[in-house]
Amino acid sequence: MKIQQVLKTFLAWALIAVLAPAQAQAGNADQTPEQYIAKWKDVAVRKMKEHGIPASITLAQGLLESRSGNSILATQGNNHFGIKCTPDWTGGKVFHDDDKKNDCFRKYRSADQSFEDHSKFLMRSRYARLFELKPTDYKGWAHGLKQCGYATDPRYPHKLIDIIERYKLDNLDRGVDVSYASKGAAPAKTAHKPSKHAGGRSDDNVVTIGNARPVELFDGRIKFVRARKGETVKDIADEIQQMPGLVANWNDIAKDGHLEEGQVVYIQPKRNKSKQQESCIAQQGETLWGISQRYGVKLKRLAKYNDMGIADPIVAGQKVWLRKPRR
Incomplete structure (x- = not known):
């Protein structure tokens, strides 16, 4: 009798051990695109205000690269944008087969850190011309990312545009919120809380x-x-x-x-020189003042760098220095 009781207890625990992982896996369903957007849209908008990258582009890249936050890189390395290790990278690393076997990808302490690094990555000089586009020109950004070498997939721009238009993410670029009938999506928690000062x-x-x-x-x-x-x-x-x-x-x-x-x-002073590039090429009908506004450089400084008066005409194709030229 005691032996039968022991066997029943053993079988019961064995059954629990077999079923528990399956039940846990069933309860851990993949995050949907709608849930991903609801969770990270505020962070994307904040990065847009801080760095000038359209929120729609940030979210579309995150959705595509991380499979809505479900990829191995996202779950194991908090890497939502597929950014690989570079020689100057000193942070964590996660290895995953991509273009090469065991490619090295950046690993972050949090997904929020991944969003910040993505913004800084796009502020490198190779992507500088993207910041000449209007913040609402998501199509220009999508094609520009491919042209600047962010991705090798020839369909990459079209994939981003399709995601943006499917979920109406371009509304975020214009300051309009987006929401979906999706359960279980909670806003992303971040440690960043702005403190207000005089003047707003x-x-x-x-x-x-x-x-x-x-x-x-x-x-x-x-x-x-x-x-x-x-x-x-x-x-x-x-x-x-x-x-x-x-x-x-x-x-x-x-x-x-x-x-x-x-x-x-x-609504604050322009700078004395361009941070991103040394010069630009004037467009048809453009003035030195227009270039001053386009690149956020003081008009008098531009005139000095180019040995001309502030009202002097410029012609299409003319090289205009945005900082003191190296003689």
């Missing part, structure tokens, strides 16, 4: 101004807004609680002038 500024490089106007960053460091239809310099100056003359000076324009819809208006 915060430590995370986001300025809060009236009417929920989105504030963008050029080159990851210069804050600007886009003018609305019929606005003046004074309108924007009033919103950010600055003197119109100061805002006009930052943008090298008249303080009583009207602005064109969509015109870039810097």
